[in-house]
Amino acid sequence: MTHSYVEPKPEVVELTAILERIVTMIRKLVHTPDISLTAASTLRMLEVSGPSRLSDMAAAQGVSQPAMTQLVTRLEREGYAVRGGDAHDARVVLVALTQDGRDMLRSRRQARAQQMSDLLEALPPADRDRVLGAIPALRLLAGLGQPDAESPR
Amino acid sequence: MTHSYVEPKPEVVELTAILERIVTMIRKLVHTPDISLTAASTLRMLEVSGPSRLSDMAAAQGVSQPAMTQLVTRLEREGYAVRGGDAHDARVVLVALTQDGRDMLRSRRQARAQQMSDLLEALPPADRDRVLGAIPALRLLAGLGQPDAESPR
């Protein structure tokens, strides 16, 4: 033991490497040039959380406030979101999803699921079942991304 | 049954949704502004496949040839890759990873595995084991991204 921190376990190293490959795969799979990953992720967040402050959205997406300002401007121009004011604080901008935004998310989800379905068809049925059987574990993993959404602090 | 195609199964729909959330998580987790996802993925490919044609790299990464030209130019400027010629065809550019590129990939992997390790620490041990237990299934899923690398056709 020559260093003062704990080396990640080999399983974690492999998990990380595999997840990177999956990210690459998904990026290619869902290659919809009409909407970026951040744009889609932002719209999904609005779908779940309802109208949100621009600064909260920036923090949640891990981008700067100016980047979110510009993203919202594009989303507004494309008709997927609208800016509104807050009755209690005139500085605040509340961004909301439009019906067009909702529809786009739905059809995008449908298309991606169809592509994923086609990909899975390429696997032997036993392997496919193993992938689908991993869904509960993946749910746990995905949950790490949205820590304490309900947390009071 | 009113339509002529098969609706994706609910499990596949959920799998797709979860994978999108994981992509978002990984993008935030591995937020290394010094290197883009495509740049990293391209370097990993060079690490695995050895010196490669620029056009093959563009196809493998799902980007245009000009985009790959520019990416390689940036990678060369940063010292992670070098352009070379092909002895048999003067039109061809063969791109190779440098030692600096190799080193960068290694330290980047280490940093990411460490972050992932920290994240997993936040899970109850039983859940963590379930995530690690899903690795074989994830390996199958990741394999769908690099179809028939060995295929003779």
Next chain:
DNA sequence: TATTGTTATACTCTATAACTATA
């Protein structure tokens, strides 16, 4: 003064179209 958001500016990353050099 601190907070919320926008504007100004610059760089990365991407695409399509037009081009050069080689086969």
Next chain:
DNA sequence: TATAGTTATAGAGTATAACAATA
């Protein structure tokens, strides 16, 4: 003619710094 790659140009997406308006 076809192929491999580059250059030209334009737009999305990002950051930091400076600003305006409101609290």
